[in-house]
Amino acid sequence: MESLIQKKLLEFICRNYMVEEYEINLDKSLVDEGIIDSFGLVEISSFLKKEFAITILENEMNRANFGSVLKIVSFIERKKTV
Amino acid sequence: MNTTVSRCTRCVLSKEFPKIAFDENGVCNFCRNEMFYTLGTDVIDSSKKTIAELLDAHRGTSSYDAVMCFSGGKDSTYTLMLSVKKYGLKVLAFTLDNGFISPVSFQNITRVVDSLGVDHVTLRPSLNNLKAIIRASALHPIYNPKTLTRISSICNSCISIVNMTALKFALEKRIPFIVAGFTLGQIPANSIVFKNNYQFLEESREQSLSKLRDEAGSCVDDYFCIDPKLLSESSRFPYNLNLLCLEDITESEILNRIQEFGWIAPKDVDGCSSNCRLNTFNNYVHEKQFGYSPYELELSHLIRKGQLTRDEALQKINSKPIGQLQSIMNELRITEAELPNVVLGS
Numbered sequence: 034m035e036s037l038i039q040k041k042l043l044e045f046i047c048r049n050y051m052v053e054e055y056e057i058n059l060d061k062s063l064v065d066e067g068i069i070d071s072f073g074l075v076e077i078s079s080f081l082k083k084e085f086a087i088t089i090l091e092n093e094m095n096r097a098n099f100g101s102v103l104k105i106v107s108f109i110e111r112k113k114t115v
Numbered sequence: 116m117n118t119t120v121s122r123c124t125r126c127v128l129s130k131e132f133p134k135i136a137f138d139e140n141g142v143c144n145f146c147r148n149e150m151f152y153t154l155g156t157d158v159i160d161s162s163k164k165t166i167a168e169l170l171d172a173h174r175g176t177s178s179y180d181a182v183m184c185f186s187g188g189k190d191s192t193y194t195l196m197l198s199v200k201k202y203g204l205k206v207l208a209f210t211l212d213n214g215f216i217s218p219v220s221f222q223n224i225t226r227v228v229d230s231l232g233v234d235h236v237t238l239r240p241s242l243n244n245l246k247a248i249i250r251a252s253a254l255h256p257i258y259n260p261k262t263l264t265r266i267s268s269i270c271n272s273c274i275s276i277v278n279m280t281a282l283k284f285a286l287e288k289r290i291p292f293i294v295a296g297f298t299l300g301q302i303p304a305n306s307i308v309f310k311n312n313y314q315f316l317e318e319s320r321e322q323s324l325s326k327l328r329d330e331a332g333s334c335v336d337d338y339f340c341i342d343p344k345l346l347s348e349s350s351r352f353p354y355n356l357n358l359l360c361l362e363d364i365t366e367s368e369i370l371n372r373i374q375e376f377g378w379i380a381p382k383d384v385d386g387c388s389s390n391c392r393l394n395t396f397n398n399y400v401h402e403k404q405f406g407y408s409p410y411e412l413e414l415s416h417l418i419r420k421g422q423l424t425r426d427e428a429l430q431k432i433n434s435k436p437i438g439q440l441q442s443i444m445n446e447l448r449i450t451e452a453e454l455p456n457v458v459l460g461s
Contacts, residue, residue: 047282047302048150051264064319071282071316072306079305081160092350094312 038085039106045080061101074099087112126415127428131406133264145415154320163306163361167353169308170202173291180204181292181356182284184277187224188218188390191296192378193369198294199231202358206294209284211277212239214246215393215443217381226377236363238280243332246447247366248272251330251399254453258323263405265412267300274337282313285353286345297357309358313349317341347384364440365422384436395435396443404455
């Protein structure tokens with residue numbers, strides 16, 4: 034089931050990067066898929082910090098945490114429990 | 116939704132632009148603030164603070180404070196001036212000569228770097244290699260269409276070479292900052308100051324590089340790739356700074372200011388470029404494929420910010436030197452029949 038974090042993240046991606054939800058493969062990197070570039074990575078990180086009141090360190094913006102929508106959601110969930 | 120409008124009546128976004136919708140007055144959903152493309156002034160203020168802190172921490176720690184991606188166009192010229200005069204940075208200016216830079220632009224480059232007293236290097240890759248890369252970018256689906264909303268495929272290739280070369284300079288010479296002349300509209304406000312995870316980005320580019328390599332050959336590796344050992348140095352620096360985004364300034368004010376350094380507007384470029392003759396062709400290919408100009412998003416942002424009128428923006432999009440398109444296609448040995456077909460709504 035889609036979590037609230039995932040819903041908000043997908044809404045942000047669709048509105049900012051002019052894609053439809055069905056175009057986003059949840060398992061694949063948004064950068065690899067061409068949906069975002071290096072600027073987009075920074076922009077998503079800023080959105081997540083503000084929306085979920087978390088801190089994201091520069092070295093956390095890596096493939097393990099930002100390598101797909103599902104990985105980002107999991108990263109946020111972990112951050113929120115800290 | 117109004118389906119009879121061909122272009123927003125307030126900005127210049129076309130009906131073919133992704134996810135666009137017009138109201139009964141022909142105003143698009145971007146102008147109605149339904150697509151949150153940029154953020155407010157709080158981001159600008161926090162970026163100013165972050166940049167000031169970073170500059171204080173790193174200025175004077177290396178032979179140069181910053182590598183400046185200097186195309187010789189109006190925005191990068193103004194940004195170079197800001198870097199030196201306003202921020203007091205010791206700059207290494209770097210220009211990619213893609214073989215299509217206007218001769219007037221090269222004169223501008225010389226005058227500006229001499230006036231500002233900065234060191235300057237030019238990279239001119241083999242013209243055969245460049246033409247192969249340009250041809251591949253124009254004729255083959257190298258990049259994901261979603262990447263090309265605000266940039267043409269050929270510009271994307273040139274800017275990738277610029278970014279990679281600037282990164283190599285920064286890492287080899289241990290320069291803490293890379294400065295570029297992007298404006299808001301070209302980039303989101305959160306990206307005025309940032310540090311890339313280059314390792315992640317490098318891995319992510321492999322698919323498009325592989326396609327480019329297939330079409331243009333192994334020369335792609337010389338310009339688009341970096342030694343993994345050198346790349347591993349990028350965990351601490353460089354930071355990317357887009358200093359022009361912090362300025363509340365109109366295009367005519369920029370032009371007035373840079374004229375003091377002897378900068379002259381080239382006549383052999385289209386309305387959306389102030390240095391590169393190739394842009395006419397790049398935009399033509401993009402418009403043919405997607406149905407809209409790759410500059411629409413940026414120009415529309417400037418209109419909403421009050422930094423450009425709609426008429427001025429339309430003039431930019433429509434201004435193309437007579438005969439230039441065919442002349443460039445002849446230089447590249449590309450025929451009309453070879454160009455990709457229209458893919459509206461992609």
